[in-house]
Amino acid sequence: MEIQFLGGAREIGRSSILVNDSLLLDYGIKTDNPLQYPLGEIDPEAVVVSHGHLDHAGAVPALLGGDARPPVHWTPPTRALALMLARDTLKLHGNTLQCPFTETDVQRVTQVSQTHDYGEPFEAAGHEVTLFNAGHIPGSAHVLVDDGDTRLLYTGDFQSARTDPQVGRHEQRLVTGSRARPEADIVITEGTYADVTHTDRNVVERQFVESVRTTLWEGGTVVVPVFAIGRAQELLLVCDAHDIDCYLDGMAKQVTQTLRQYPSFLRNGDALKRAKANARFVTGRDGQRKRIARQNTVVLTTAGMLGGGPAVTYVPEIRRNPVNKIAFTGYQVAGTPGRELLDTGRAAFDGRILPVSAQVEQYDFSAHADGDGLREFLEEYREAVVLTNHGDDCQGFANRLCEDGFEAYAPDLGETYTG
Secondary structure, three states, rough: OOEEEEOOHHHHOOOOOEOOOOOEEEOOOOOOOEEEOOOOOOOOOEEEOOOOOHHOOOOHHHHOOOOOOOOOHHHHHHHHHHHHHHOOOOHHHHOOOOOOOOHHHHHHHHHHEEOOOOOOEEEOOOOEEEEEEEEOOOOOOOEEEEEOOEEEEEEEOOOEEOOOOOOOEEEOOOOEOOOOOOOOOEEEEOOOEEOOOOOOOHHHHHHHHHHHHHHHHHOOOOEEEEEOOEEEEEEEEEHHOOOEEEEEEEOOHHHHHHOOOOOHHOOOHHHHHHHHHHHOOOOOOOHHHHHHHOOEEEEEOOOOOOOOOOOHHHHHHHHOOOOOOEEEOOOOOOHHHHHHHEEEEHHHEEOEEEOOOEEEEEEOOOOEEEEHHHHHHHHHHHHOEEEEOOOOOOOOHHHHHOOOOEEEEEOHHHHHHHH
């Protein structure tokens, strides 16, 4: 089996792996400025997408330009989310050279799409492929590829089922954690948090809830920047479980409506229905956001790193009052306004650097396996070759695995592994 790393190797973003020069696993975007896409011009016979996040699915329509019409395989929620992301990318970048696809290409995706449930084998480019729940977001999948000689397991992004007194709770309210451990000869594993230990999710929730309630009791406003897919719905569930009323704004509204159509891919479809009913959706008309910012309330809003979306309206409105609070719920990438605000207490909004007197906090609601979760998962694959990708220190992760007796490598961008 030949495995070529076109993106996501020793980096986070634009994940893309070509198997046997015919089957493509993921085709994502790296959200740098300018946007970055996987290497080279490729013409795969078929595509399998692990999940509906921009860094894994964002560039898929670009594969359908010209005469190319490879079938695209994914779960039903991943299909819906990927199409939503593609249209949002067109909205933001469609009139610039940064966007490598058109509305016509997006329409072509709907024509070649083939959806599959977990555990349902299918044929793609001469390979037998099976998807398994990865526990990351609704519809996220581990991808098992069998070419008749070698079985490859691509983890995609994942979070394992880890709930016991020794390690605490690390699963989300939104989806169940991964329990699938199919046999494999080669494992391509993500390493996003390979050197991190996540705090028990019960503790994170309690700290978040206590902080929010304190600000509300003091008369302040809490702005919670969230990622539209996954994190927004998780925080909706947290707020509902703790009787915290909230607003929901941005692309997260459409995503929430969409995910409710796929209850079998959720931990509890009724819980998300109740959480949605608990939240008030913001229309953004007639200065509504500025009025909400003056209320004693909680606002869940995109974008999660303050790089756009309604968040860039709310934060400037609440920034002067030290009773108010900005509660980040996800990792802030270096160079983003969110990271700048965390590090310096000020950030750029509409081209202006604004100081922020409101309190700024960060909570680890990660949907990725941490170092212990990754090692627990990989214990089932001590006889397999492990290839690390999707991380800031893939080589360090591979080295530590080798020290513990694994055969592990960290492929470079563009490298082909043969095994």
